[in-house]
Amino acid sequence: xxxxxxxxxxxxxxxxxxxxxxxxxxxxxxxxxxxxxxxxxxxxxxxxxxxxxxxxxxxxxxxxxxxxxxxxxxxxxxxxxxxxxxxxxxxxxxxxxxxxxxxxxxxxxxxxxxxxxxxxxxxxxxxxxxxxxxxxxxxxxxxxxxxxxxxxxxxxxxxxxxxxxxxxxxxxxxxxxxxxxxxxxxxxxxxxxxxxxxxxxxxxxxxxxxxxxxxxxxxxxxxxxxxxxxxxxxxxxxxxxxxxxxxxxxxxxxxxxxxxxxxxxxxxxxxxxxxxxxxxxxxxxxxxxxxxxxxxxxxxxxxxxxxxxxxxxxxxxxxxxxxxxxxxxxxxxxxxxxxxxxxxxxxxxxxxxxxxxxxxxxxxxxxxxxxxxxxxxxxxxxxxxxxxxxxxxxxxxxxxxxxxxxxxxxxxxxxxxxxxxxxxxxxxxxxxxxxxxxxxxxxxx
Numbered sequence: 001x002x003x004x005x006x007x008x009x010x011x012x013x014x015x016x017x018x019x020x021x022x023x024x025x026x027x028x029x030x031x032x033x034x035x036x037x038x039x040x041x042x043x044x045x046x047x048x049x050x051x052x053x054x055x056x057x058x059x060x061x062x063x064x065x066x067x068x069x070x071x072x073x074x075x076x077x078x079x080x081x082x083x084x085x086x087x088x089x090x091x092x093x094x095x096x097x098x099x100x101x102x103x104x105x106x107x108x109x110x111x112x113x114x115x116x117x118x119x120x121x122x123x124x125x126x127x128x129x130x131x132x133x134x135x136x137x138x139x140x141x142x143x144x145x146x147x148x149x150x151x152x153x154x155x156x157x158x159x160x161x162x163x164x165x166x167x168x169x170x171x172x173x174x175x176x177x178x179x180x181x182x183x184x185x186x187x188x189x190x191x192x193x194x195x196x197x198x199x200x201x202x203x204x205x206x207x208x209x210x211x212x213x214x215x216x217x218x219x220x221x222x223x224x225x226x227x228x229x230x231x232x233x234x235x236x237x238x239x240x241x242x243x244x245x246x247x248x249x250x251x252x253x254x255x256x257x258x259x260x261x262x263x264x265x266x267x268x269x270x271x272x273x274x275x276x277x278x279x280x281x282x283x284x285x286x287x288x289x290x291x292x293x294x295x296x297x298x299x300x301x302x303x304x305x306x307x308x309x310x311x312x313x314x315x316x317x318x319x320x321x322x323x324x325x326x327x328x329x330x331x332x333x334x335x336x337x338x339x340x341x342x343x344x345x346x347x348x349x350x351x352x353x354x355x356x357x358x359x360x361x362x363x364x365x366x367x368x369x370x371x372x373x374x375x376x377x378x379x380x381x382x383x384x385x386x387x388x389x390x391x392x393x394x395x396x397x398x399x400x401x402x403x404x405x406x407x408x409x410x411x412x413x414x415x416x417x418x419x420x421x422x423x424x425x426x427x428x429x430x431x432x433x434x435x436x437x438x439x440x441x442x443x444x445x
């Protein structure tokens with residue numbers, strides 16, 4: 001595995017653009033925020049500028065800066081983004097909330113998850129937006145440096161973009177690494193789920209982009225993991241030869257088949273014969289720590305930001321079960337000023353549901369979620385003034401025998417009976433739709 005150095009490139013221009021915009025230009029990219037935020041535009045450019053040297057090194061290209069920096073447009077709301085998407089693509093990327101446009105060679109990204117101005121000021125740049133900037137900027141590097149970019153198969157284009165995204169996020173201290181990063185870890189979980197169900201497509205099918213029967217989110221996972229597998233399993237010289245061939249093959253409808261043939265030839269007969277098995281073994285050896293049902297949770301460092309989209313509760317589960325009936329989950333929490341203000345400690349996940357401890361400005365509520373009935377059963381409630389106001393609150397949720405107890409700032413505020421519900425399943429963290437908060441020093445005792 002190669003290491004990269006995060007470089008901060010000096011910004012070459014002050015804020016420019018029309019009223020209500022913030023713009024910054026660097027050596028490789030220009031970021032245009034279609035709203036005013038000096039902090040967002042600076043962080044966005046800082047992220048994007050690291051992509052060009054990483055991507056060109058990966059491609060084996062010794063190329064300097066483009067004559068004109070490539071543009072990345074950020075939009076404050078999904079509605080603003082969708083207007084541009086409709087104008088440029090007819091709405092093709094409505095649900096992606098990000099795309100890079102071939103003709104204009106510019107990227108368009110919605111700031112996500114949407115949050116209040118106060119919360120945005122606290123977190124500066126939401127992690128999902130930052131990773132999309134790195135992802136889409138990689139596409140812009142391909143467009144600028146490889147004339148055959150329109151012919152690239154998806155496993156190469158999206159796989160490379162996610163690969164570079166992973167490296168940039170780790171180097172910047174914005175990701176704890178793929179297996180500990182809820183977003184990337186979830187992609188691994190989706191891919192390995194196909195193995196467990198016996199539905200994994202042949203590895204050669206991934207190289208052929210023959211994944212129409214695979215759910216679209218899982219397709220992105222397989223493309224990234226195939227690119228990652230090739231980069232890690234091939235020797236340096238062979239992988240560099242693949243990158244060179246990707247540049248030299250020209251384009252056209254047979255490009256993907258010719259690139260696949262070159263890769264298999266590079267592997268040799270024996271390794272080609274065992275290609276499916278080796279890819280499956282590679283996936284099985286990965287150890288994803290999180291499964292994010294709905295984004296987004298950022299686990300880099302000791303303080304973890306979690307921001308929910310306006311219409312979906314954010315839910316992130318640990319993949320390993322607690323495995324015992326007596327334990328405690330503790331840490332600290334700061335609830336941020338968003339449209340809603342409820343953060344959730346999640347416990348006891350199993351096929352029947354889970355228990356949620358809702359920590360909100362309205363107080364502490366314990367729910368038992370019944371999966372089959374899709375119903376929430378309230379087990380108890382207690383007002384809690386400690387959760388009001390934007391400040392750190394120490395929390396401890398303790399499971400002992402058949403009781404769940406909640407303490408805030410070392411004072412027990414609520415204790416409820418679990419009515420015989422098993423609690424050995426995994427734990428997780430959540431945020432009610434429209435809520436945002438920061439978890440700190442979370443640990444299982």
